[in-house]
Amino acid sequence: xxxxxxxxxxxxxxxxxxxxxxxxxxxxxxxxxxxxxxxxxxxxxxxxxxxxxxxxxxxxxxxxxxxxxxxxxxxxxxxxxxxxxxxxxxxxxxxxxxxxxxxxxxxxxxxxxxxxxxxxxxxxxxxxxxxxxxxxxxxxxxxxxxxxxxxxxxxxxxxxxxxxxxxxxxxxxxxxxxxxxxxxxxxxxxxxxxxxxxxxxxxxxxxxxxxxxxxxxxxxxxxxxxxxxxxxxxxxxxxxxxxxxxxxxxxxxxxxxxxxxxxxxxxxxxxxxxxxxxxxxxxxxxxxxxxxxxxxxxxxxxxxxxxxxxxxxxxxxxxxxxxxxxxxxxxxxxxxxxxxxxxxxxxxxxxxx
Amino acid sequence: xxxxxxxxxxxxxxxxxxxxxxxxxxxxxxxxxxxxxxxxxxxxxxxxxxxxxxxxxxxxxxxxxxxxxxxxxxxxxxxxxxxxxxxxxxxxxxxxxxxxxxxxxxxxxxxxxxxxxxxxxxxxxxxxxxxxxxxxxxxxxxxxxxxxxxxxxxxxxxxxxxxxxxxxxxxxxxxxxxxxxxxxxxxxxxxxxxxxxxxxxxxxxxxxxxxxxxxxxxxxxxxxxxxxxxxxxxxxxxxxxxxxxxxxxxxxxxxxxxxxxxxxxxxxxxxxxxxxxxxxxxxxxxxxxxxxxxxxxxxxxxxxxxxxxxxxxxxxxxxxxxxxxxxxxxxxxxxxxxxxxxxxxxxxxxxxx
Numbered sequence: 287x288x289x290x291x292x293x294x295x296x297x298x299x300x301x302x303x304x305x306x307x308x309x310x311x312x313x314x315x316x317x318x319x320x321x322x323x324x325x326x327x328x329x330x331x332x333x334x335x336x337x338x339x340x341x342x343x344x345x346x347x348x349x350x351x352x353x354x355x356x357x358x359x360x361x362x363x364x365x366x367x368x369x370x371x372x373x374x375x376x377x378x379x380x381x382x383x384x385x386x387x388x389x390x391x392x393x394x395x396x397x398x399x400x401x402x403x404x405x406x407x408x409x410x411x412x413x414x415x416x417x418x419x420x421x422x423x424x425x426x427x428x429x430x431x432x433x434x435x436x437x438x439x440x441x442x443x444x445x446x447x448x449x450x451x452x453x454x455x456x457x458x459x460x461x462x463x464x465x466x467x468x469x470x471x472x473x474x475x476x477x478x479x480x481x482x483x484x485x486x487x488x489x490x491x492x493x494x495x496x497x498x499x500x501x502x503x504x505x506x507x508x509x510x511x512x513x514x515x516x517x518x519x520x521x522x523x524x525x526x527x528x529x530x531x532x533x534x535x536x537x538x539x540x541x542x543x544x545x546x547x548x549x550x551x552x553x554x555x556x557x558x559x560x561x562x563x564x565x566x567x568x569x570x571x572x573x574x575x576x577x578x579x580x581x582x583x584x585x586x587x588x589x590x591x592x593x594x595x596x597x598x599x600x601x602x603x604x605x606x607x608x609x610x611x612x613x614x615x616x617x618x619x620x621x622x623x624x625x626x627x628x629x630x631x632x633x634x635x636x637x638x639x
Numbered sequence: 640x641x642x643x644x645x646x647x648x649x650x651x652x653x654x655x656x657x658x659x660x661x662x663x664x665x666x667x668x669x670x671x672x673x674x675x676x677x678x679x680x681x682x683x684x685x686x687x688x689x690x691x692x693x694x695x696x697x698x699x700x701x702x703x704x705x706x707x708x709x710x711x712x713x714x715x716x717x718x719x720x721x722x723x724x725x726x727x728x729x730x731x732x733x734x735x736x737x738x739x740x741x742x743x744x745x746x747x748x749x750x751x752x753x754x755x756x757x758x759x760x761x762x763x764x765x766x767x768x769x770x771x772x773x774x775x776x777x778x779x780x781x782x783x784x785x786x787x788x789x790x791x792x793x794x795x796x797x798x799x800x801x802x803x804x805x806x807x808x809x810x811x812x813x814x815x816x817x818x819x820x821x822x823x824x825x826x827x828x829x830x831x832x833x834x835x836x837x838x839x840x841x842x843x844x845x846x847x848x849x850x851x852x853x854x855x856x857x858x859x860x861x862x863x864x865x866x867x868x869x870x871x872x873x874x875x876x877x878x879x880x881x882x883x884x885x886x887x888x889x890x891x892x893x894x895x896x897x898x899x900x901x902x903x904x905x906x907x908x909x910x911x912x913x914x915x916x917x918x919x920x921x922x923x924x925x926x927x928x929x930x931x932x933x934x935x936x937x938x939x940x941x942x943x944x945x946x947x948x949x950x951x952x953x954x955x956x957x958x959x960x961x962x963x964x965x966x967x968x969x970x971x972x973x974x975x976x977x978x979x980x981x982x983x984x985x986x987x988x989x990x991x992x
Contacts, residue, residue, distance in 0.1 A: 362859055439902060483861075496906045506715055507906030508836075508861075517902055519895035519921055527924045529902055536889050536903070542872035549792060549870055549882055550889070551904060553849045553860030568872055571880045 330476040333469040333634040339583070340631065342624045343473060346581040347480045350557060357579040359557055361481045366558035366581075367511070367548060367569060368474070370488035370495060372608035373562045373585055374503060376455065376465040378594040380607065383490050385462075386449055388418075390433040401432060431533040434491060439517060439529045446497040460638065463502045468637045470560070474503060477558065485556075487548055488512045489540035489565050493531065511551040513539045540565045545572035557581065563608045570623060582623035586610060589629040683829040686822040686987040692936070692979045696826060699934040700833050703910060710932040712910055714834045719911035719934075720864070720901060720922060721827070723841035723848060725961035726915045726938055727856060729808065729818040731947040733960065736843045738815075739802055741771075743786040754785060784886040787844060792870060792882045799850040813991065816855045821990045823913070827856060830911065838909075840901055841865045842893035842918050846884070864904040866892045893918045898925035910934065916961040923976060935976035939963060942982040 330347075334340040349357040350364070371377035391410045394401065401407045406425035409417045421429075437445070455465055474484050486505055488495055492512030499505040516534035521527050539547040545568050548556065558581035559566070559573040570582045587594050587610070588602055596605035599615035618625050628635070683700075687693040702710040703717070724730035744763045747754065754760045759778035762770045774782075790798070808818055827837050839858055841848055845865030852858040869887035874880050892900040898921050901909065911934035912919070912926040923935045940947050940963070941955055949958035952968035971978050981988070 362853070492903075493906070500715070508718075508904065510906065514903055516890075517899045519898050519925070526928050527898070527921065528928075529898060529925075537869075545872050545880065545882060546870045550845070550867055551861065553846070553863065568880065572872070572882075575879050575881075 330479075331469065331472045333472055333632060335631055335633050337631055339624050339626045342581065342583070343476070346558065346579055347476060347482075349579050351480050359578065363554060363557065364477075364480075364482040365485065365552060365554050365556045366477050366482045367485045367487040367544075367552075367556040367560070367573070368470070369544075369561040369563070369566045369569070370486050370490055372587065373560050373566070374466055374470050374486070375462065376593065377608050378587075378596070378605075379456075381490065382462045383494050385453070386446065386494070387430055387433040389449065389453065390445070391429065394432050398432070404428065407432075434494075435515060435531040435533040437531060439493065439531060442493060442531055443497050446494055450498055458636075463498050464638060465636065466502055467632070468634050468639075469632045471503070471637075473560070474505070478504070482558070483509065485509045485511055485548075485552060487539065487544050487559075487569055489538070489543075491515070492539070511539060511544075511547045513537065513543075514547070542568045544569035548572070559583070560585070562587065563610050564614050567614055567617070574621060574623070582618075582621070583626055584610070584614070584618055584623060585626045585628060586615075588627055589632075589635070592635050593628060683832075684822065684825045686825055686985060688984055688986050690984055692977050692984040695934065695936065695977045696829070699911065699932055700829060700835075702932050704833050712931065716907060716910065717830075717833070717835040718838065718905060718907050718909045719830050719835045720838045720840040720897075720905075720909045720913070720926070721823070722897075722914040722916070722919045722922070723839050723843055725940065726913050726919070727819055727823050727839070728815065729946065730961050731940075731949070731958070732809075734843065735815045736847050738806070739799065739847070740783055740786040742802065742806065743798070744782060747785050751785070757781065760785075787847075788868060788884040788886040790884060792846065792884060795846060795884055796850050799847055803851055811989075816851055817991060818989065819855055820985070821987050821992075822985045824856070824990075826913070827858070831857070835911070836862065838862045838864055838901075838905060840892065840897050840912075840922055842891070842896075844868070845892070864892060864897075864900045866890065866896075867900070895921045897922035901925070912936070913938070915940065916963050917967050920967055920970070927974060927976070935971075935974070936979055937963070937967070937971055937976060938979045938981060939968075941980055942985075942988075945988050946981060 331340055331343065349355055350359040352358055368374055371381050375382070388410055391407060395407055395411065402411070406421050406428055409421060410429060434442070450461060450463055453462060454460060455462055458465060477484055484503075484505055486495055486499060486503070486509065488511070490512050492510055492514050495512050496507040496510045499507065499510050514536040516532040516536050517529040518532050519527060519529055537543055537547050537550065541564070544566065548569065555576045556573045557576070557579070559569050560583045561570060562585040566584065570584070573580050574582050586599065587596050587608065588600065589595060595602050596608060597610050597612070598604040599610045599612045602610075615625065617623070684693055684696065702708055703712040705711055721727055724734050728735070741763055744760060748760055748764065755764070759774050759781055762774060763782060787795075803814060803816055806815060807813060808815055811818060830837055837856075837858055839848055839852060839856070839862065841864070843865050845863055845867050848865050849860035849863045852860065852863050867889040869885040869889050870882040871885050872880060872882055890896055890900050890903065894917070897919065901922065908929045909926045910929070910932070912922050913936045914923060915938040919937065923937070926933050927935050939952065940949050940961065941953065942948060948955050949961060950963050950965070951957040952963045952965045955963075968978065970976070
């Protein structure tokens with residue numbers, strides 16, 4: 287049995303021991319703008335260097351849309367799934383959603399004053415990262431439950447939207463939604479232009495990612511598969527119905543949960559899947575097990591200068607966020623999955639560069 | 640708290656007491672063909688008589704697609720949800736999926752021979768409908784679990800597909816998939832032609848309905864929201880991954896579960912919702928609570944001659960399958976939802992007529 291956390295919308299593998307690496311929580315600065323998505327002047331993937339990875343993508347699209355070839359895929363079956371954290375946007379030093387939860391604590395405590403007497407909330411409020419790293423899983427669950435559940439789905443959406451406008455990544459001092467990988471935006475667009483339906487399959491919270499997925503990735507909410515919490519239908523005093531986010535985990539969309547979530551939300555096996563960590567292994571295996579041409583790609587973060595470098599595959603530093611093990615690397619090589627080297631395959635990483 | 644059955648993919652409200660009304664289980668006859676979907680010779684809804692219901696649909700589509708009007712809906716927000724049993728196809732005298740489960744019992748018992756010693760399985764095998772009506776909820780759960788779970792998702796799909804080819808409805812002696820309402824197929828098509836994404840939101844099993852939804856309704860599997868059971872990812876002896884259907888209920892997509900399931904699977908509020916029973920009440924309320932023009936429609940089965948007549952609204956006979964209460968009728972009238980009279984609003988019911 288894999289671990290099934292009792293609730294919440296965020297993947298918490300490894301969370302505790304990485305809190306120490308978290309930068310000071312960002313203040314709320316001003317202004318934001320959507321990342322530029324310039325259209326390809328020459329070819330479909332202008333931010334990609336020529337090489338095996340770029341070729342694999344272009345070849346896959348060509349053969350699966352060639353009506354007279356043996357690998358043609360009917361338009362309605364063209365499904366592509368993308369992990370988010372570390373595949374579509376930056377996940378270091380900490381998953382954006384976890385930063386959100388921690389930064390929400392002061393607001394939540396201000397409303398629910400009795401929380402300020404709870405040790406774990408005190409710890410987060412103190413900003414002492416060493417102490418935060420010592421929080422137990424049980425502590426953390428309380429924090430996630432308090433910040434991700436208990437409100438209406440509309441209120442949650444409004445809160446996340448507002449936070450995204452002002453929160454900044456510590457390294458680039460930019461909104462998190464600008465820290466999306468330009469080469470991957472080009473892949474999304476190229477697939478869609480060729481009739482593929484692009485989905486996110488994330489260990490992050492489905493409702494969290496839906497807030498910005500359309501604006502940032504061109505992926506509508508109904509094409510976001512993520513960790514799912516239950517909601518509860520009820521009526522307000524005015525008789526108006528609303529849905530409350532409940533502290534009840536329905537599906538932890540990570541590891542084996544990714545193919546399970548894909549089956550539940552899509553009901554078809556993907557023809558293409560992109561990931562970057564052991565949490566994506568089963569999604570790629572599930573994709574690979576289908577007949578015909580299937581595109582299986584893993585992004586290796588091997589570019590400390592422009593982004594981050596972590597593995598521990600290929601002798602890169604170990605990481606508890608977005609772990610890419612040597613075993614996963616071996617599986618990829620053995621089964622002809624394509625490993626994308628951020629350093630070598632990407633000419634440009636962010637639109638703002 | 641509403642009732643949350645512990646597992647399975649079928650809504651079991653009222654099931655037990657209606658088994659007595661079930662006709663002899665159909666034999667496996669031969670041949671099948673998709674229902675004809677003739678295109679409108681004059682207008683979008685040729686199988687509808689002129690009247691308030693037809694007008695409500697046409698008006699709704701017109702105002703929400705009129706770019707210069709106050710009720711314009713952006714194309715990406717055009718979501719329409721449809722209950723299935725009793726709204727898109729016949730649900731009397733018994734939900735088709737329940738007939739499937741009962742008819743699967745001999746096959747399942749042949750494989751799992753120890754089941755034949757269990758009283759409830761013996762009862763189903765006996766064909767004694769009086770005895771079947773006395774089965775407890777616990778008995779029935781075992782039967783549903785045995786016939787809807789424990790196999791791979793691929794095997795389940797193949798089994799349902801095969802059954803649909805030969806199973807026949809007792810009254811019309813036709814495949815269940817021909818017993819879809821031609822007027823509703825026209826509504827689905829009219830909405831899609833105007834940029835709406837059409838979804839099913841059914842109390843039936845999501846995986847069951849997905850087997851035929853594209854062929855029968857033009858609704859792809861990813862647009863089927865239904866009662867959801869968990870799956871479990873694992874590997875076969877050959878190392879190939881597969882998903883097994885588990886006896887674990889994730890969401891009972893009925894009553895309050897409908898807006899909850901719609902939120903989970905779509906993440907947007909529908910602009911149009913169609914139902915026919917108290918199980919659809921909350922979906923219509925959720926739809927109605929959104930701003931702008933919203934289409935809320937309930938089908939009343941008041942045509943014993945051409946289909947069935949049941950309520951108990953409007954003095955029609957009471958029914959435990961697809962109950963349409965007087966209270967629901969009152970809510971509809973009070974809130975300006977449209978009640979479709981099968982007898983008066985539908986010129987034709989089935990494509991084969």
